[in-house]
Amino acid sequence: MADERERSASRRLGVGAVVVLILAGLAITVGIGIARGAGSAGTAIVTPSASAVGGPTDGAVYVHVAGAVVTPGLYRLSVGDRVVDAVGAAGGFAGDADRAAVNLARTVDDGEQLVVPVVGAAPPEPPAGATGAGGAVGGVIDLNAADAAALDTLPRIGPALAERIVTWREENGRFTSVDDLLSVPGIGEKIVDGLRDLVRA
Known part of the structure; x- marks a missing residue:
């Protein structure tokens, strides 16, 4: 009887030891995972917004x-x-x-x-209408083709701002959006809002 109790106690101790070892192994695995995650934070080269x-x-x-x-x-x-x-x-x-x-x-x-565009490519064709004098397309002035005289006809754009637009275009390349006008010194949001239906990039 005593031998049977001793064997039963030994089995319980053996099972307990196995459980402890399994739990310890799990804890070590989780700890390694957390350490790896913390070590790699801030090192990945990603563009999360795109x-x-x-x-x-x-x-x-x-x-x-x-x-x-x-x-x-x-x-x-x-x-x-x-x-x-x-x-x-x-x-x-x-x-x-x-x-x-x-x-x-x-x-x-x-x-x-x-x-x-590729180097040396011609400017893209206007989507509709024929190009008129001064870079106007169907009554809308093309910011990339208009000269200072044509730009001067726009509301709130005098000779000085017209010259600045041409200068900006020569120094920075083509306008890709009407909003690019905001980069021209002296042109603000109100002027751009008033030109949206009158010009194109």
Whole structure:
């Protein structure tokens, strides 16, 4: 009888030891996982705001990046992201990209198509209408083709601002959006809002 009690006690001790070892192993595994997660935080090189398009997300904008980029396509970015983020989401500039023709600092708009031209490419054709004198297309002035005299005809744009627009274009490349006018010294939000239906990029 005593032998049976001793064997039973030994079995209980053996089972208890196994349970303790299993729990210790689990604790060590969890600890290693936590340590690895903490060690890798902040080292991953990712662009959390830009990814290939998935489902709709609040605060997201969708931009079609085309032309001289590594991976053209439709990308989801965050509101307030800039052209540099869109180009980065598309893998960066291709080798033949005309980087000077792209304003990397401009914020992107939902639903826009961002075309990165190749070096030496002709400006894109107007979507409709014929180009008239001074860069006007169907009554709308093309910011990339208009001379100072044509720009001077716009409301609240006098000779001085017209010359600044031309100078900005010569120094920074093509306008890719009407909002690029905000980069021209002396032009603010109110002026741009008044020009949205009168000009195009």
